[in-house]
Amino acid sequence: MRRLELRHVRKAFDGLDVLADISLSVGAGEFVSILGPSGAGKSTLFQLLTGAEHGEGEMFFDGAPLDDHGRHFAFMPQRDALMPWRRILDNTxxxxxxxxxxxxxxxxxVASLFAEFGLAGFERHFPAQLSGGMRQRAALLRTVVQERDMLLLDEPFGALDALTRAAMQRWLEQMWRHHRWTALLITHDVREAVFLSDRIYVLSAHPARVVREIRVPLPRPRDPAGAAAQQAGALEAEILDILLNPQPFKGHDHD
Incomplete structure (x- = not known):
């Protein structure tokens, strides 16, 4: 069942096209990524979904026009946005x-979730006392506890160092398998998109258009060093080629 569907969504700022023609969908319990170059307008799409900006085109949620934006989405930005003067318990x-x-x-x-998110014993700590990965787990806890229909994840690990980012990707994939959240991720990290996603929409440089929809056939749980690593590597190479040499839209690859 499609939860979110966008049809020919467009957005311009001061006459400059940012999103040229975006059509995509996210099914219930599906993890979908939007992958594109930096500055391609990916975050602008989230602004349209949350109602922070308005554009052209059609947006539907569960088959009905999307109007009550706040009711459907829980948004997690790239930075953890934790308030430094509030303890972790009160931030979440x-x-x-x-x-x-x-x-x-x-x-x-939130109390029952601290252990599951690896934060048990840190409820009374301030954000500055936690590692970057722990702060991001607290930010995700704050997001999912709102029990919205869909998670919007805007490069949530982009500010982390490479090792922490890889660990957080594996943790998020495990958490997603357990909870089966409906999630839409924005990223410019090809490996991250392949590791986490069921499907990937690849965008062109701005004005952004969907140039390819790719299904990710890798088995779960995902293991970056497992038997499917070669298949994942080939898919990453294909996506990099698409980003570097965009062609007109093709959908439903790797069925």
Missing amino acids: TLGLEVQGVKRKAARAR
Whole structure:
């Protein structure tokens, strides 16, 4: 079942096209990535979904026109955006408090998730006392506890060092398999997109167009050093070639 569907979405700023023609879909329980060069307008697409910006074209959620943006999406930006003066427990409840949930009830809701997110024992710490990976796990906890229909992940590991980023990708893939969140990821990291995704939409440089939709046939759980590593490497090489030599749209590769 399609949860999110975009049809011919366009966006321009001051007469300059940023998104030229974007059509894509995300199914229930699916992990989909939008992959493209830096500055291609990927984050602008999330601004349209969350209602921060308005463009042209059609957007649907569960078959109905997308109008109540805040009801459907929980958004995680690239930076963890944790408030340095709030302890981790109170940072993770922030999204719930914005929704009107009382602090005591919000704390009770997040408390059971701290162990699962590898944060047990750090509830009373401040963000500066945590590693980059732990801060990102806290940011994701803050996002998923809102229990929205879909997660919007805007390069959530882009600010981390390479080793921490790889560890966080493996952790997120494990968490996704357990919870089967419906997730849409923005990234310019080809390896990350292949490792995490069921499908990938490859965008051109701006104005952004979908130049390829690629299904990722790799088995789960994903293992970067496992038997499918050669297949993953070949897929990464193919996607890099698409990014460097974009062609008109082709859909449903690797069925």
